[in-house]
Amino acid sequence: MRSFNKVILKSSASLKEVINTLQSADIKIVCVINEDNQLIGTVTDGDVRRAFLKNCDSETSVKKFMNPKPVTVSLNTTKIESKGLMKKYGIHYLPVVDDNNKLLGIETLSEGPEESKFINFVFILAGGFGTRLHPLTKDTPKPMLKIGDRPILERIILQLIDQGFENYIISTHYKGDQIKNYFGDGSNLDINIKYVEEEIPLGTAGSLGLIEKNITNLPILVINADLVTDIDFKSLLNFHQKHNVKATICVKDYEYQVPYGVIESTGVYLNKIEEKPVKSFKINAGIYVVDPALYEDLSGKEFMNMPDLIVENLSNEEVAVFPVHEYWLDVGRIDDFDKANNHYLGKN
Numbered sequence: 001m002r003s004f005n006k007v008i009l010k011s012s013a014s015l016k017e018v019i020n021t022l023q024s025a026d027i028k029i030v031c032v033i034n035e036d037n038q039l040i041g042t043v044t045d046g047d048v049r050r051a052f053l054k055n056c057d058s059e060t061s062v063k064k065f066m067n068p069k070p071v072t073v074s075l076n077t078t079k080i081e082s083k084g085l086m087k088k089y090g091i092h093y094l095p096v097v098d099d100n101n102k103l104l105g106i107e108t109l110s111e112g113p114e115e116s117k118f119i120n121f122v123f124i125l126a127g128g129f130g131t132r133l134h135p136l137t138k139d140t141p142k143p144m145l146k147i148g149d150r151p152i153l154e155r156i157i158l159q160l161i162d163q164g165f166e167n168y169i170i171s172t173h174y175k176g177d178q179i180k181n182y183f184g185d186g187s188n189l190d191i192n193i194k195y196v197e198e199e200i201p202l203g204t205a206g207s208l209g210l211i212e213k214n215i216t217n218l219p220i221l222v223i224n225a226d227l228v229t230d231i232d233f234k235s236l237l238n239f240h241q242k243h244n245v246k247a248t249i250c251v252k253d254y255e256y257q258v259p260y261g262v263i264e265s266t267g268v269y270l271n272k273i274e275e276k277p278v279k280s281f282k283i284n285a286g287i288y289v290v291d292p293a294l295y296e297d298l299s300g301k302e303f304m305n306m307p308d309l310i311v312e313n314l315s316n317e318e319v320a321v322f323p324v325h326e327y328w329l330d331v332g333r334i335d336d337f338d339k340a341n342n343h344y345l346g347k348n
Contacts, residue, residue, distance in 0.1 A: 041066035052323035126225035127173030209298030
């Protein structure tokens with residue numbers, strides 16, 4: 001049974017507080033209690049993602065999106081019974097409560113590291129010029145710029161390895177030899193790496209046409225090689241498979257504060273003035289899961305970006321949206337590069 005002090009929140013907590021708690025804790029559940037310290041609900045990654053899909057903002061009360069009727073167990077429940085319940089309901093955590101519903105602990109499906117392994121390929125787009133990061137990219141391809149003491153691309157791969165992914169294809173173009181020389185065939189990391197070479201820039205989707213035909217019939221994970229993120233890739237893949245779609249696109253909430261007072265009017269008459277409002281948008285996070293059928297007709301010779309490929313398949317509910325609430329940063333500019341390094345201080 002795990003300690004739970006770091007994952008307890010009061011019913012007054014906001015979505016932002018829930019996300020911060022999930023990101024900092026070693027178990028991915030938040031237990032919500034009332035003033036009498038009784039358990040009144042739980043929140044998992046899935047609940048947070050559903051909240052984003054319902055357009056909840058960062059200040060939304062946890063009571064709006066928590067699970068108010070979580071499955072619980074008592075101290076008298078055996079390990080075998082607890083694991084049976086978790087497998088039955090497809091959950092990884094069970095709050096342990098007393099007769100008054102006060103939280104005593106959290107039972108987990110596994111006390112040790114998860115051993116899930118995936119044979120799905122990960123396709124990493126590493127061919128860009130990184131012009132916005134010049135002069136850093138004058139002699140170094142953007143994926144090989146170091147965040148802390150490791151290249152961005154190495155951080156991505158190590159994170160994926162930790163989550164059970166073993167098969168990789170890396171698309172290269174600009175100074176691709178540096179990438180190939182650094183990672184080789186992946187054997188030093190106990191993984192398998194293949195490469196495809198873009199003779200001309202093909203965009204974020206065009207290079208999918210270079211993948212060896214029939215190499216897999218499973219969905220592949222596609223990711224830009226200039227991202228710093230703590231996303232749960234396993235949850236993303238499971239989400240895609242659960243919804244039975246051709247493609248899943250990851251989205252991140254992006255807030256922008258208008259630096260002026262915004263006027264609303266009817267004709268010549270003023271309705272209201274909203275001073276420096278914050279607007280929220282869902283942006284493309286540069287991470288996808290795609291089925292082979294989506295890219296099998298690509299020639300590998302024509303430029304195409306992933307959004308264009310996905311838009312072609314919007315009919316019949318064939319594309320799903322996966323909200324990313326974890327840390328995410330597109331390292332596309334010098335100031336973003338500095339932010340990424342600051343984020344990893346002390347994490348190397």
